[in-house]
Amino acid sequence: MANPCTVVVTLEPLPGCAxxxxxxxxxxxxxxxxxxxxxxxxxxxxxxDTVWLIERWSSREDWQAHFDQPAIARLKRDLTPLLAAAATRREMYSPR
Incomplete structure (x- = not known):
């Protein structure tokens, strides 16, 4: 069985863009x-006003595969001009 993947993404909006x-x-x-x-x-x-995404995936492979979704391409395109810095991701796994 795959080890579930938890990801925390931090988005730092430009002032007034949250x-x-x-x-x-x-x-x-x-x-x-x-x-x-x-x-x-x-x-x-x-x-x-920091925006956070907390994600849980059945496996790292599922998390990685979701980057091919059109929704992720749209997020990258539309969020980039609104952010003060690149998004940060923390990929985590529970110890077994």
Missing amino acids: DEVQTVVARELEEIRGAAGCEAYELYRAVD
């Missing part, structure tokens, strides 16, 4: 959640 970042991500959630192996894909906004 609402738009949240909107851009929210419109892609349904498609992303429908990807093979997606167990959870949740959007959060911190009090400092």
